[in-house]
Amino acid sequence: MKKNKALFTVLFVSMLLLLAACGGNEGAQSDGISDEQTYNFRVSLVTPPSHGWTVTAEKFNEELQARSDGRMSAEVFPSEQLGSEADMVQQMEIGSLDFGFITNAYMSTRSESLNAWFMPFLFENLEEASQVRQSEEAKQMLAELESQGLVGLDFSFAGERHVLMKSGAIEDPSDLAGKKLRIIGNPVMQEFWTGLGVSPTPMPLGEVYSSLQTGVIDGIDIDLDALVSLNLQEIADDLTLTKHMAFPSVVVMSQEVFNSLSAEDQEIVKEAMQAAVDWGVEDAIQREESNLAKLQDAGLTIIDNVDTSAFTSVQEDIYSKYSSNEIINSFIESNQ
Numbered sequence: 001m002k003k004n005k006a007l008f009t010v011l012f013v014s015m016l017l018l019l020a021a022c023g024g025n026e027g028a029q030s031d032g033i034s035d036e037q038t039y040n041f042r043v044s045l046v047t048p049p050s051h052g053w054t055v056t057a058e059k060f061n062e063e064l065q066a067r068s069d070g071r072m073s074a075e076v077f078p079s080e081q082l083g084s085e086a087d088m089v090q091q092m093e094i095g096s097l098d099f100g101f102i103t104n105a106y107m108s109t110r111s112e113s114l115n116a117w118f119m120p121f122l123f124e125n126l127e128e129a130s131q132v133r134q135s136e137e138a139k140q141m142l143a144e145l146e147s148q149g150l151v152g153l154d155f156s157f158a159g160e161r162h163v164l165m166k167s168g169a170i171e172d173p174s175d176l177a178g179k180k181l182r183i184i185g186n187p188v189m190q191e192f193w194t195g196l197g198v199s200p201t202p203m204p205l206g207e208v209y210s211s212l213q214t215g216v217i218d219g220i221d222i223d224l225d226a227l228v229s230l231n232l233q234e235i236a237d238d239l240t241l242t243k244h245m246a247f248p249s250v251v252v253m254s255q256e257v258f259n260s261l262s263a264e265d266q267e268i269v270k271e272a273m274q275a276a277v278d279w280g281v282e283d284a285i286q287r288e289e290s291n292l293a294k295l296q297d298a299g300l301t302i303i304d305n306v307d308t309s310a311f312t313s314v315q316e317d318i319y320s321k322y323s324s325n326e327i328i329n330s331f332i333e334s335n336q
Contacts, residue, residue: 037265041074041098041257044082044091045249046205047158051229052287053101053249054078056156056280060099063272072268074099080206093149095256101156101249105184110148113141115322116331118188120244120315121308123160123335126288129246130157130281137331142250151258153270154277155248157284159223159291163240164232166212166219169303170240173197173310182208182220188318189221192244195314205230212236223247224291225284233298241304244311251277 041064043057054076061074082088082097085106091097108114116137123129132138133155142152163170163181170176177197183189185202193200201217205226211217213235220232221244227233251273258266296302323329 036071037262039072039261039265041072042077042082043074043099043101044077044088044097045101046080046085046103047078047101047226048229049078051078052158052225052280052284053156055283056276057099057101059279060273060276063275064269067268067272068265072265072272084204089148089150089252092252092254092257095254095260097254098257099251099253101251103184104155104248104250105186105189107145107250107252108186108188111141111144112325113137113144113327114250115186115188115325116141116328117155117248118186118192118245119322119328119332120192120318121311122332123243123246125243126157126160126246127285129160129248130155130284132331132335133157133248133277133281135331135334137327137334140327145250145252146255149255151253151255152250153253153273154251156251156277156280157246157248158225159247159284159288160243161221161223161245161247162227162242164220164222164227164236165238165240166215166217166235167237168218169238169301170219170242171303171306179218180216182211182217182222184221188322189245191318191321192314193221195317196311208232209235224295225287228291228294233295233300236300238301239295239303240306241302242306242308244308 043060045054045057047053057074057076061076064072064074082091085102088097088100088102089110092100104114104117108118138155145152168175173196178199180199180201181193182203183193183200190200203211208220209230209232212220212232222232253269258269261269292302319332323332
């Protein structure tokens with residue numbers, strides 16, 4: 001009788017353990033496959049909340065949620081909240097940051113072929129420049145980033161570069177001689193403006209308003225979206241639509257984070273980002289028109305008929321120097 005009682009106790013405890021094991025995996029599907037993983041990614045940028053790149057990043061969040069049935073989302077951190085661009089890239093390299101919209105100006109200091117986008121006067125307009133993001137050369141530029149622990153996903157455009165002056169319209173390169181012009185710290189931009197007799201002055205975007213207002217700089221090389229986002233029309237009088245360079249950001253993802261995703265989730269991320277950037281390109285083209293209208297309403301003197309042939313010698317010097325890179329050379333030949 002005692003033996004039977006002991007056997008019954010063992011069987012009863014075993015049954016309880018079995019039931020507990022089954023009940024502890026409430027998320028399991030009937031075929032034994034666990035529920036799909038959820039993700040809340042982080043996306044970092046230097047641009048303010050209203051800027052086109054930031055809005056495109058927000059669109060990525062929408063696309064991501066829709067395509068993943070809510071399993072994936074993205075929180076956007078504008079205005080260098082997570083550090084400088086160098087900090088952002090370093091964080092992505094080690095996997096502590098998921099995505100970044102990093103200016104081509106910074107990324108080209110890490111990968112020479114990206115300087116192709118800064119070849120002066122290569123594109124007639126923003127629409128033409130944005131179409132080239134699907135070119136073979138653009139894909140090669142993105143592929144080169146793998147060696148840095150990054151997955152190059154796309155290029156997002158903010159607009160063409162123009163010249164805003166606190167006072168004094170620029171109608172000829174000679175008008176720029178000796179002027180202190182804020183530029184982004186990039187070798188091509190440095191050489192372009194130095195060749196035109198300008199005193200290039202690199203500085204963070206957040207310092208531009210006060211520097212222009214107080215006369216630390218005379219003007220700025222800028223796209224219209226950043227100009228309006230920073231309200232520089234409040235303290236400047238003259239805008240020259242030089243359209244001298246395209247200005248993309250390089251949309252990158254941490255390779256470590258990308259590799260941690262399933263093949264299916266990797267595809268969702270890539271498709272969501274492409275859809276967001278496609279939307280962002282169209283938004284950027286529309287912003288060029290609406291921003292120009294805002295600046296006209298603000299009373300800026302706008303010069304839009306500059307003879308770009310006056311810049312030819314500097315343009316040719318830069319083409320010649322950077323054509324030693326095969327990707328840049330092919331990029332120039334394909335788009336001239």
